[in-house]
Amino acid sequence: MSHRSISKMEYVHVGVIGVGRMGARHARNLAGLIPGARLVGLADPDREAREQLQKELDVPLGFDDFRELVHRDDVDAVVIASPTEIREEVVRECVAAKKPMFSEKPVAADLEATRRIAALVAQSGVTYQLGFMRRFDPGYAHAWEQIRAGAIGRPTLIRLTSRDAAGPPLEFVRASGGLFVDSSVHDFDLARWLMGDEVETVYALGGCFVYPEYGAAGDIDAGVVALRFCRGGLGLHDNSRHTGYGYDIRTEVLGTEGSIQVGYLQSRPVVLLRDGRGSHDCVKDFLERFRDAYVAEMLHFIDCLRHGKQPSVGVEDGQRAMEISLAAVASLQSGQPRAVESLREPTPSDGRGAV
Numbered sequence: 001m002s003h004r005s006i007s008k009m010e011y012v013h014v015g016v017i018g019v020g021r022m023g024a025r026h027a028r029n030l031a032g033l034i035p036g037a038r039l040v041g042l043a044d045p046d047r048e049a050r051e052q053l054q055k056e057l058d059v060p061l062g063f064d065d066f067r068e069l070v071h072r073d074d075v076d077a078v079v080i081a082s083p084t085e086i087r088e089e090v091v092r093e094c095v096a097a098k099k100p101m102f103s104e105k106p107v108a109a110d111l112e113a114t115r116r117i118a119a120l121v122a123q124s125g126v127t128y129q130l131g132f133m134r135r136f137d138p139g140y141a142h143a144w145e146q147i148r149a150g151a152i153g154r155p156t157l158i159r160l161t162s163r164d165a166a167g168p169p170l171e172f173v174r175a176s177g178g179l180f181v182d183s184s185v186h187d188f189d190l191a192r193w194l195m196g197d198e199v200e201t202v203y204a205l206g207g208c209f210v211y212p213e214y215g216a217a218g219d220i221d222a223g224v225v226a227l228r229f230c231r232g233g234l235g236l237h238d239n240s241r242h243t244g245y246g247y248d249i250r251t252e253v254l255g256t257e258g259s260i261q262v263g264y265l266q267s268r269p270v271v272l273l274r275d276g277r278g279s280h281d282c283v284k285d286f287l288e289r290f291r292d293a294y295v296a297e298m299l300h301f302i303d304c305l306r307h308g309k310q311p312s313v314g315v316e317d318g319q320r321a322m323e324i325s326l327a328a329v330a331s332l333q334s335g336q337p338r339a340v341e342s343l344r345e346p347t348p349s350d351g352r353g354a355v
C-alpha cells in the first residue's frame with residue numbers, strides 16, 4: 001500500500017514515467033478523462049518531449065530522472081510507460097517508495113526479470129495493474145461476459161490475429177523483447193482469459209518478409225503459433241508487423257454451441273461504392289482501436305486505488321502470458337513444439353511458494 005492511504009482520497013495524484021506513444025496517451029487521459037485522478041508529474045530524459053507535454057496538459061512537475069518523481073510525497077501513484085528494457089529498475093524504485101503502479105505490458109523483457117518483479121510485488125503488497133488493455137475494450141469485455149454466461153457452450157478453439165499497419169522503428173524492436181514478447185503477449189493473455197484455461201503446449205513458426213533489419217537484430221516480422229490448452233482446447237495465433245492496409249486485431253472463440261467473433265477493420269462505418277467497386281477506411285493503429293480501452297483501464301486503476309480494491313489484471317497474468325511468449329520463442333528457435341509448463345514456476349498466489 002502507499003505510504004499514505006489513497007482510499008477515501010478525493011483525487012489520486014499521478015506521475016507518468018515515459019512520454020512516448022503510450023505515456024503521452026495515458027497522460028492525456030489522466031489529465032482530462034479520469035475523474036478521480038490528477039496528473040501532477042512527468043519524467044522522461046527527452047526534455048523537449050516532456051516539456052511540450054507538460055505545457056500542453058499544464059502539469060506542474062517534470063524530471064529527467066524518474067526516481068525524483070517516484071519519491072515525491074505529493075505523487076500517490078505512478079504510470080510506467082518507459083521502455084521495457086528498464087522496467088525492472090523502475091518497478092524496484094516504485095516498490096521501494098511504496099507507490100502503486102500501473103505498468104505498461106510486458107511485465108519485463110525476459111522471464112527472469114518478470115519472475116523477480118512478480119515476487120517483489122507480491123512480497124511488498126504494493127498495488128500493481130498491468131496494461132493488458134484489450135480486456136477493457138468494450139467488445140472483448142462483452143465477449144468474455146457472453147462466454148462466461150455460456151453463450152457458445154464450452155469454448156474449444158480460439159483464433160487470434162494481430163497485425164500492425166507498419167512496423168515500429170528498429171531501435172524499439174531491439175529493446176522490445178521481440179514479436180512474441182512485445183506484441184503476441186496481448187494475444188496470449190486474451191487466449192487464457194477468453195478460454196478460461198492455461199496453455200500447455202505451443203508450436204511456433206516465423207519469418208522476416210518486410211523488414212530484413214529486424215531479422216539481422218534477431219527478431220521476426222511475422223509469426224504463427226499453434227496452442228494446446230490444458231483441458232484439450234486448441235488455438236491458432238498469427239501476428240505480423242506489416243499489413244500495408246491498417247491495424248487489424250480480430251479474435252474468434254468457437255464453442256460447442258456457437259462462435260463469438262470480436263474485431264473490425266473499418267475505422268468509420270462508411271463504405272464508398274463507385275465504378276463497380278466498394279471501399280472503406282481501415283483502423284490506423286492501436287491508439288485509435290483501443291482508445292476506449294486505455295481510458296477504461298485507467299478508470300479501473302484509479303477506482304481500485306480510491307476504493308481499496310485489487311486490480312482485475314495483475315503481475316501474475318503478465319507472468320503467465322510471458323511464459324507462453326517465451327515458450328513460443330523457444331519453439332521458433334528449436335523448430336519443435338514446446339511445453340509452457342517447462343518454463344512455469346508457481347506464482348506467489350498459487351500458495352506453493354514464492355518464485
Ligand SMILES: NC(=O)c1ccc[n+]([C@@H]2O[C@H](COP(=O)([O-])OP(=O)(O)OC[C@H]3O[C@@H](n4cnc5c(N)ncnc54)[C@H](O)[C@@H]3O)[C@@H](O)[C@H]2O)c1
Nearest residue numbers: 018019020021022023043044046081082083084104105106
Ligand atoms: N498497451 C499497449 O497497447 C502498448 C502499445 C505500445 C507500447 N506499449 C508498451 O509501452 C511501453 C512504451 O512503449 P512506447 O511505444 O510508448 O515507446 P516510445 O519509444 O514511444 O516511448 C518511450 C519513452 O520513454 C522514454 N524513456 C527512455 N528512458 C527513460 C527513462 N530512463 N525514464 C523515463 N522515460 C524514459 C523515452 O524518451 C520515450 O519518450 C513499452 O513497454 C511497450 O511495450 C504498450
